Amino acid sequence: MDDHAKGIRKGTGVSNANDIKADLIAVVVAVNDHEPRVLTIGRANALPSGPFELGHRSLQSGLRSWVEEQTGQPLGYIEQLYTFADRDRVGTGQRVISISYLALTREEEATQSDRRRWERWYDYFPWEDHRSGTPSILSKVLRPRLLKWADSAGDNETRRERRQRSAVAFGFDDGTWNEELTLQRYELLYEAAMVGEATGGQSSAARSVAGESMIADHRRILATGIARLRSKIKYRPVVFELMPPVFSLLQLQRTVEALAGRLLHKPNFRRLIEQQELVEQTGETTADTGGRPAKLYRFRHAVLDERAVAGTKLPLTRA
Amino acid sequence: MDDHAKGIRKGTGVSNANDIKADLIAVVVAVNDHEPRVLTIGRANALPSGPFELGHRSLQSGLRSWVEEQTGQPLGYIEQLYTFADRDRVGTGQRVISISYLALTREEEATQSDRRRWERWYDYFPWEDHRSGTPSILSKVLRPRLLKWADSAGDNETRRERRQRSAVAFGFDDGTWNEELTLQRYELLYEAAMVGEATGGQSSAARSVAGESMIADHRRILATGIARLRSKIKYRPVVFELMPPVFSLLQLQRTVEALAGRLLHKPNFRRLIEQQELVEQTGETTADTGGRPAKLYRFRHAVLDERAVAGTKLPLTRA
DNA sequence: GCGTCTTATATTCAGGTCGAGTATAACCGG
DNA sequence: CCGGTTATACTCGACCTGAATATAAGACGC
Secondary structure, eight states: OOHHHHTOOTTOSOOOTTOBEEEEEEEEEEEETTEEEEEEETTTTBOOEEEOOTTOSSHHHHHHHHHHHHHOOOOOEEEEEEEEEOOOSTTOSOOEEEEEEEEEOOTTTOOOOSSEEEEEHHHHOGGGOOBTBSOHHIIIIIHHHHHHHHHTSSSHHHHHHHHHHHHHHHTTTTOOOOGGGHHHHHHHHHHTTOSGGGGTTOOHHHHHHSOOOOSTTHHHHHHHHHHHHHHHTTTSOOGGGGSOSSBOHHHHHHHHHHHHTSOOOHHHHHHHHHHTTOEEEEEEEEOTTSSSOEEEEEEOTTHHHHOSOOOOOOOOOOO | OOHHHHTOOTTOOOOOTTOBEEEEEEEEEEEETTEEEEEEETTTTBOOEEEOOTTOSSHHHHHHHHHHHHHOOOOOEEEEEEEEEOOOSTTOSOOEEEEEEEEEOOTTTOOOOSSEEEEEHHHHOGGGOOBTBSOHHIIIIIHHHHHHHHHTSSSHHHHHHHHHHHHHHHTTTTOOOOGGGHHHHHHHHHHTTOSGGGGTTOOHHHHHHSOOOOSTTHHHHHHHHHHHHHHHTTTSOOGGGGSOSSBOHHHHHHHHHHHHTSOOOHHHHHHHHHHTTOEEEEEEEEOTTSSSOEEEEEEOTTHHHHOSOOOOOOOOOOO
């Protein structure tokens, strides 16, 4: 298609001291068995990633080829997350820019293999899953240790500010849990040296209380992806990227709940989905659910053309 | 503060064929005299930009120093827009990554100088300003030419799809104008070769109908910044970054209207601002407005701590 | 100094959205 | 055929939001 890329001759680039490298990093998400999962390579607790190269037609296609090479997983929906520059790595004097992406893929394609592992989100972030009530780790471990950290500050103003930030991010004072603050919460725990990455990984105590660690800043990138996805499902119909072609409304609800980490009000969820005309009936039903057979639906791809913004605004409620 | 940065020795970096350059590009916005403006360098119709260098502590600080060096303008609020990779530029065989940012600054600091110019948004995007009704250019020029472009497609499906996209982005069919679709609209006009950048700048006719051009893809980046800002003022209190320390509620409303490119319902705007407790009275009034003196307000910086998400959801209405 | 103009500020009303609860329908397994 | 289980339908009230109207306070001309 594009003869431009072929014309690149390796090594003709003029390099100088300001040249840098760019890494592409992917947060690939699927929902399996009511559990949101992230794609990792091997047992290294690392996200798939690789350098942006001359042969790549674009950043996105570079990302796709790295993920496919490392894990065999083809990617569908992709969106950019964030670009940041690391401090120079281990004294090479060269900077590395990391460009991170969020990718969504379907359950059926998300099979295990020796090259890839699908790890549960909430193994890395145990405090983020509120589907069976507020996790006890919040009040029993995180809250006291965050308070201790706040009070260990030198001046009064810092103490007040740390308590304030913790209370807002974790909903300590008013009991209000905002599922979109995943990144802020992780950053607080990092600052307070309560996650493995911040303590150099030597503290197994920290690791057990504050979830599984990942290499480098990959867990922070995962937190960014989770936060973005939790926010986006409320105003764009991206959930359907994670669904099989045909599904029941309860399956859809369970998927949204898995991502948001909280339960939803069933009648309101149905009302919202139906009145937005995001789905249409297939005419078939399934009896797999135990009770009355559920009607099956499929996503109306047409809405992507019809409307610029098709919200899925999920009702943010308890059950 | 940070001894890490000092440790970088120039020239020790190992360069190879996959090394690249990274450009930092800034969309700096201020609102002056009820007109949203963007900072450009000289009369070149170019956004301030420069390469990310080893000496830069971070991407953001690199951006700040480039903008300040090129325009003398110090930056306050900054947020990342998007990162993209150009096709290789003029056969050097080297790729360039562009990292774009949106910056907001205050009116008083936005004075002209010989190095910088504050250009009006709507000189580049005349069809985006709906404050005095729907611009006639929409129905008189853009709509017929977009339809012609749609019908010039080879197959039926492409024609249908082009008409559909145009209608949604510009609100042709239902008259619904969505001010957040600035980028989609620009991209459509680009595809239809109705903007100067797409025709190599030789067509002065295209230039006069579809706004002032900019170099390279800077106008597209500006469109991205406008879209982001128009979206963000609805759920984050970023408008105040553009306001003087003390202001009346009507001044605030006029600023929001300038950004959104549409008029708002006055009583509802006041109600929303007040009930969200975003501002507090200074106790003073101003008689500069001609009628009854207006109370003056200031932004309550405390809300940034108190709440994680402080919405400014502006009522999207006509006057 | 008084009426009029202009803008600021306050109040009211109706339709829609949203959280929450309750009722009915359909299939299964014994 | 009856209780258990899940699906689907309907209802209610609080609150949000678009829209219009009413009142207050200064400026200005005569």
